[in-house]
Amino acid sequence: MSEIVTKTTVETVRQTKRPFLSPLNQRRWENFKANRRGYWSLWIFLVLFVLSLFAEFIANDKPVLASYKGEILFPVLVDYPEEKFGGFLAITDYRDPVIQEEIDANGWTIWPPIRYSYRTVNNDIPEAAPAKPSWLYDAETRCSRYYEGVDDPNCIKGNWNWLGTDDQARDVLARVIYGFRISVLFGLTLTIASAVIGVSAGAVQGYFGGWTDLIFQRVIEIWSSIPVLYLILIIAAVLPPGFFILLGIMLLFSWVAFVGVVRAEFLRARNFEYVNAARALGVSNRTIMFRHLLPNAMVATLTFLPFILNGSITTLTSLDFLGFGLPPGSASLGEMLRQGQRNLNAPWLGITGFLTLSIMLSLLIFIGEATRDAFDPRKTFR
């Protein structure tokens, strides 16, 4: 009898599942949502970021999908040689009117809304590059370079340069989309990588203290006194600059930013009673650091994160602006700013670069503020 009773109580007890978010995190999420500006910024940023991840499907000089002689082709994903369509080049130029006619005669194509990639040179701009945004021209001028003028099948909105072109006749909007993506990805990778390294280093220092801490601290002090920008300039002169080389060089220095807060948090928390209690249970050092101490330090880390992310993006942009960043031809917001500075007669370049950067950075700062609110235990909203 009693056995049955205990069994049923155990059964009923099992029913009470643990909630998806712990109460603490629920409260934090509520706090985050209470900061309306940050909450909306998060959604806007997420939408923009996810869209830019699919940049190839939004702005590209290849069709998303094509049917040619009964065969379904994916030009965005697969490079088809031109001989497939009766040409002789290794890579097909789908913007070539000859190829377009050939495909249209034997099937159909679905183009992305913007028919330019970040490095596509538009040969049909009505005046010398940089060209104004297409909507500033009348239809006549806009399509003046096409064979059949206004009646040309290419005189359509898909071929507009919504934000004009730069001085190499490349579409600015396409470059903004790709540039946004590369900036955010660079920033995120750099931030996450430096967070992992910085938090680990800070954790070890704070947890073990003593000589470990002392030596590490001195090394970090010397290390962080190296002027980073000069070093990047020097290395850029030796190594061919690229996404990962830049990432690597900047990672060498950016992890230091996390060490201070995490170390302090571990120093404070390592003598907490629940940490002692875990030690008395025989829990290993590594588990104590991960399970008991890291959550404490994560609050400080997460609060820092959006600001470090912003810093990383700004550094990349400024390197690009100086011409020591990503290789020539890459979609980069810094390069766009530089073009804006050199072509003052083409204000759309500078204005676009400025707006893109300031909106992106502001969104991230607002998200960062909301995160800080969320993790502030004393914050009350009324």
Next chain:
Amino acid sequence: MSQSLLSVRDLSVAFSQGGRDSVAVDHISFDVARGETVALVGESGSGKSVSALSVLKLLPYPSASHPSGQIIFNGEDLLAKNERELRKVRGNKITMIFQEPMTSLNPLHTIEQQIGEILKLHRGMSDTAARARTLELLHEVGIREPEKRLGAYPHQMSGGQRQRVMIAMSLANEPELLIADEPTTALDVTVQAQILELLAGLKKKNNMSMLFITHDLGIVRRIADRVCVMTKGKIVETGPTREIFANPQHEYTRHLLAAEPKGRAPNPDPDAETVLSGQDIKVWFPIKAGFFRKTVDHVKAVDGIDIEVKAGQTLGIVGESGSGKTTLGLALSRMISSEGRIHLGDKEIDGFTFKQMRPLRREMQIVFQDPFGSLSPRMSVSEIIEEGLKIHQPQLDHDQRDAIVVDVLQEVGLDSATRFRYPHEFSGGQRQRIAIARAMVLKPRFVMLDEPTSALDMSVQAQVVDLLRDLQAKHRLAYLFISHDLKVVRALSNHVIVMRNGKVVEHGPVEQIFENPQTDYTKALIAAAFDIATAPEGVVSQ
């Protein structure tokens, strides 16, 4: 009763958090007459401190608010005053002393600066006059050799001395009302007795009134003229102290009065095997000095102690703070390094490394003092309890572990359905039960209890003591019970060791120590604990 100095009428305090309002104090009224001591008594969460803080409007406004009430002091309503006018009352007419003497003093200012500041601020005294008055005040609160202590910083003084300085500060402007918010809770029993005597004497001498907030009925009986018993934000009973103690009317008052830890440990089995023993345990911390950090001397926290804990029995360790009780316990459970031999069962464990100790941790567990600090706030109760199981019984799967957690929670008297909740949702007593469950789930042979009851309310203390005693009888546990609270020690221990400055002053069976103490030190401890009586100077620390 003469005309009342402070008159609280129909006072309510509400806190708003996250859009919800919670009422902490619910329409209370009480009076404090001139020269009278009124005690607000209640358990934690009863609203007694909030009531006291609202007298000076020291609550975190605007998240706190007063939906109703008046606080009339000398004929004026303090609640209606603005911040500027209140500042003239605070620290001048009404002063306050707090529970934590460590954090109430600015660690960067000397004693002279701290007291002198008030004198200069409110009285506009010159430096020399302030200095003279400071000396006088320090003398008045019983600081020995006040001239030498003027330049001392708070960390150079003991808890009792710091509390004396706090009292000197609050007396500096000859207040009419002194609000004391648990002023002795953080102090040793012997020091507590001294501070209470000091406060009573000063009150009489300066003709002050006192509003005394405490949870300790022993203190109330000694110091208060009248008592207000508070629970859940309401005053349930008010009356002269003697009447309340002799003839409590309200059920809650009776419950409080009956809440002292009772019972005695069962008679020890003389043939019980020794679970843990230590011979000549020493913990010396080096004092380093000079450029090359040469060790010049040692702080002898534990200085050559022999100890033996037997299965199913409790060894109590008592002594003032700083006497090395906890250090001894930590050394025995190998949490800190020490000299001397330690045996667990028949294994000699004093040379074991942390790794070698790990399998043995299962047999020796610790329950810590602070149930708020000893549970990780980011882990659910179930995660906290099963952490040890994961290490010591990794063969168990999730469901088996869960079943064990459910069992152990029921064993310590908690509803097992609560195991997915987080520690902050539990009261202090419940948290201490969780901490005990965490230790018990491993089925240890030896448990070190480091002041497990001193952070708890009196009635909860009694329950926890009963629980510990039941668990001991059931599992033949060996307890090392460390406490400065002699009442609890008497209720639980078979043997007692009295420690002072790292050495054993006296040891023996519990009856012998309590009925027939041999040394003055033990006598003073017992007198302070049971009668709140002070000892002659020099026997105990200040």
